[in-house]
Amino acid sequence: MSTHSETRPVTFLTEDRLAIQTMVREFVAKDVLPVANELDPVQGEIPMELRDKMAELGFFGILIPEEFGGLGLGVSEYAIVVEELARGWMSVASLIARGQQFAHGFSAGQREQYLPRMARGEFLSAFALSEAEAGSDVANISCRAEREADGGWRITGQKMWCTFADGSDYLQVFARTEPVDPAHRSHGITCFLMPKERGTLPAGVTGNPVRKIGYHGWKTWELAFDEARVEPGMVVGEEGRGFRVAMGDLVIARIHTAARAIGLARGALEDSISYAATRVQFGRPIADKQAIRFKIADMATRIEASRALLHRVCADHDAGAPRDQLNLQASMVKLHATEMAEHVTSEGIQIHGGAGYTTDFAAERYWRDARLTKIFEGTSEIQMKIISDTLLGR
CATH class of the missing domain: 2.40.110.10 (Butyryl-CoA Dehydrogenase, subunit A, domain 2)
Incomplete structure (x- = not known):
């Protein structure tokens, strides 16, 4: 059973974007999830071979212009890739930002020197x-x-x-x-x-x-x-004026975090559906129990709402919406998606029961990582301050 809508308005998930999504999803299933399940419980590090595969697929150059060897794609494609990678391992979804964020402050000479290397994953x-x-x-x-x-x-x-x-x-x-x-x-x-x-x-x-x-x-x-x-x-x-450099990419950084949070929540949801279908209690799969079914329904709905907001923000960004609007929207989607992810991943552990509190299942990994998304790139409290200041004045 798919937990990710297969029918979408062509206004966002175009054929090209669906092809990207499918490619990354297959990469995650084959190359990321097995590594994450093996190494995360023992605090192992992302293997260099995996980084090399990501470079070959162009993940480090999604936002880098083609003239510098990147893919020249938009934030919409970036968010699609990030969600899929985070569904497997959030650290891998985070790694791709190390090749394409914060380059906006570069001089022309620095762009010429460093961006091609960033796109190839050689200057992270x-x-x-x-x-x-x-x-x-x-x-x-x-x-x-x-x-x-x-x-x-x-x-x-x-x-x-x-x-x-x-x-x-x-x-x-x-x-x-x-x-x-x-x-x-x-x-x-x-x-x-x-x-x-x-x-x-x-x-x-x-x-x-x-x-x-x-x-x-x-x-x-x-x-x-x-x-x-x-x-x-x-x-x-x-x-x-380095403060401008530090703050200049926060819209993309917060979109990135929202996409990571959605990927984590989706991992918890999909794993919970699979576990509930096979875990038998009192002679029946727990997926037959209304309490579990309602949890799944709530988790899926929350994820879909966050994803819809994320896609709206991405589309507005790629269409050149005003900066003030994007700052507000990025804070909203970062706040909504990360708060959602902590709740959904916690529910995933609850559905797994005692097994969810072990490192034998990925449920606890999604939960631990989701908790961090509420802190970095500006805490939830910072996002609420930005949102309220924008709407009500400082």
Whole structure:
């Protein structure tokens, strides 16, 4: 039984998009789910072979223009791919963003140099923005960069929550290059690129993996910068205006998170349907029990509602809707989909009963990862503030 609508208005799921969806769905079933089921319970890392297959399929270049070797597709296609990948393993769905997000601040020369490598999956990023005292309060960062005589920089300070710091090809680091202006706290932050070898941290950078409860497949790091060198020409965007770089892709980032949340919820729903059909209690499959049937009905309806909103936001984005409208819509879909995902994945564990509380089934993985979607890319509370401020004024 399919849990994903097969009949859709051609306004969104065109033949080309359906072909993409089918291709990714087959890839997930064959290459992602078996790996996730084996490695996530033991906190193993995404294999390089899987990353290479994703690169061959063009997943790292979905949003990168064709002139730079990407696919030149829209956010709509991106969301379709992300949902399918997250249905298998959210970390894999997250990995594809490391090749195509945050490039909007690049100069023409940086785009020419880096985007083709990003599209091939050869130049993947780790985002070093947050700090222990600067979670949602991004403007509160204290990590500092001092200019050197040759135009390079030295970075000193601490960073938190830098996922993929070791496996990436470069760090994107945000540091203060000017004193804090109390009236404009976001001013004076600069974005830097720090290329490095995969499997290592840059010279002058040390770190410890965060002991997280989910989001396995890669490590998330606490980093210490001790006069770490940044070469000349590695500033992204305007010096002192790195906050714009950090915030510039939040619409796509929140669409990405909503799609991940929907994929997780769909995994919980589909696994629950399968389990309920085979789990027998009191002489009958539990799928015959009204309590279970109503849970399934509620889960499916919530997923469909979130997906419909996601597709609306994606279509508006690709049609060139005004930025203010997209900021509002992206917060709405991020809020709705992630809250939905936590509920649906929790219900998935309930349907699995005691088995759902073991690592023998993927139900607990979907639940652990769904809980994170309510936190990163702006917490649910941040989204509600954005939405209410937009509708009611600050």
